[in-house]
Amino acid sequence: MKAVLLRGFGQPLTLEELAVPQPLADEVLVKVHACGVCHSDLHLAEGDWDLLKDMTKLPLVLGHEVVGVVDSVGENVTSLRAGDRVGVPWLHWTCGKCEYCREGREVLCSKQTITGVTVDGGYAEFLKAKAEYCAKIPANLESAATAPLLCAGLTAYRALKQSGLAAGQRLTVYGIGGLGHLAIQIGKAKGAVVSAVDIEEAKLELAKECGADWTGREKPERAHVAIVTAANVKAYETALKGLKKGGTLMVVGMPAEPFPVSAVRMVSGEYRIMGSAVGTRQDLRELLELAAEGQVRCRHEVRPLAEAGAALEELKRNRVSGRLVLQAG
Numbered sequence: 001m002k003a004v005l006l007r008g009f010g011q012p013l014t015l016e017e018l019a020v021p022q023p024l025a026d027e028v029l030v031k032v033h034a035c036g037v038c039h040s041d042l043h044l045a046e047g048d049w050d051l052l053k054d055m056t057k058l059p060l061v062l063g064h065e066v067v068g069v070v071d072s073v074g075e076n077v078t079s080l081r082a083g084d085r086v087g088v089p090w091l092h093w094t095c096g097k098c099e100y101c102r103e104g105r106e107v108l109c110s111k112q113t114i115t116g117v118t119v120d121g122g123y124a125e126f127l128k129a130k131a132e133y134c135a136k137i138p139a140n141l142e143s144a145a146t147a148p149l150l151c152a153g154l155t156a157y158r159a160l161k162q163s164g165l166a167a168g169q170r171l172t173v174y175g176i177g178g179l180g181h182l183a184i185q186i187g188k189a190k191g192a193v194v195s196a197v198d199i200e201e202a203k204l205e206l207a208k209e210c211g212a213d214w215t216g217r218e219k220p221e222r223a224h225v226a227i228v229t230a231a232n233v234k235a236y237e238t239a240l241k242g243l244k245k246g247g248t249l250m251v252v253g254m255p256a257e258p259f260p261v262s263a264v265r266m267v268s269g270e271y272r273i274m275g276s277a278v279g280t281r282q283d284l285r286e287l288l289e290l291a292a293e294g295q296v297r298c299r300h301e302v303r304p305l306a307e308a309g310a311a312l313e314e315l316k317r318n319r320v321s322g323r324l325v326l327q328a329g
């Protein structure tokens with residue numbers, strides 16, 4: 001099969017011919033229809049994050065926003081059959097036994113393995129995945145438009161779920177990229193009044209298309225919830241200032257440097273700052289339902305699998321509107 005390989009941090013991706021992986025007893029072999037290109041892929045390829053760098057398999061097939069069709073199943077798999085269309089997310093496997101797994105917070109499992117990080121991902125014609133961690137894709141959803149929901153959409157969905165955002169409340173989304181434009185739609189689906197902040201006019205246009213009630217470069221009306229999807233310290237500072245008292249800042253975008261927080265302001269306004277990491281299988285099922293109802297749709301452009309390296313480069317230069325999705329020719 002054709003696969004795009006990362007052979008070392010900071011090295012260009014190479015298109016290579018690899019053996020089709022063999023599924024273990026609890027795994028399925030998936031023929032990839034589409035794989036989204038996530039900002040994390042860029043950081044992984046460049047070795048930017050120490051935490052993940054140490055656990056990254058090399059050489060590695062990147063990609064954790066995968067939609068494809070089950071080609072064959074391992075001998076113990078009963079939940080899926082050949083021909084089922086599935087999504088393969090970031091979370092490849094969790095232990096199921098630790099306190100986090102038992103409490104339904106499997107994203108915190110310290111034994112977790114990760115698609116396209118600790119095991120090969122979807123920048124390939126095939127990948128294998130744990131059957132129990134694959135999500136069935138509703139029949140009315142197109143593969144390329146759905147792939148980015150597996151990480152970008154899921155991350156936005158869980159963050160807004162955790163924020164406690166309620167109908168009628170104000171949400172401000174900072175950074176209208178792959179994740180941000182989905183956060184706007186999820187916010188609207190929850191009945192919130194949504195403001196979108198970005199420094200680029202084209203991204204504000206996208207925000208309007210996604211149903212944002214207000215768009216601009218700064219200072220929307222104060223929000224009950226702010227979500228920062230940009231890896232930008234300045235965006236965090238602005239977001240904190242743009243909260244109503246008692247408001248919640250959701251931390252999703254990951255700048256390398258810390259952002260400043262005033263304890264005095266935190267106390268006087270009873271603000272909450274909360275991180276959110278991708279999503280659980282339950283979160284994913286809920287999001288796919290929303291998508292099947294037509295409430296969330298990822299704007300995307302398709303690129304050939306062989307051009308994965310160029311796609312990462314486009315992302316790095318911030319030239320992407322919505323999401324890039326790779327498809328093998």
Ligand SMILES: [Zn+2]
Nearest residue numbers: 038040151152
């Ligand atoms: Zn991702």
Ligand SMILES: [Zn+2]
Nearest residue numbers: 095098101109
């Ligand atoms: Zn666990």
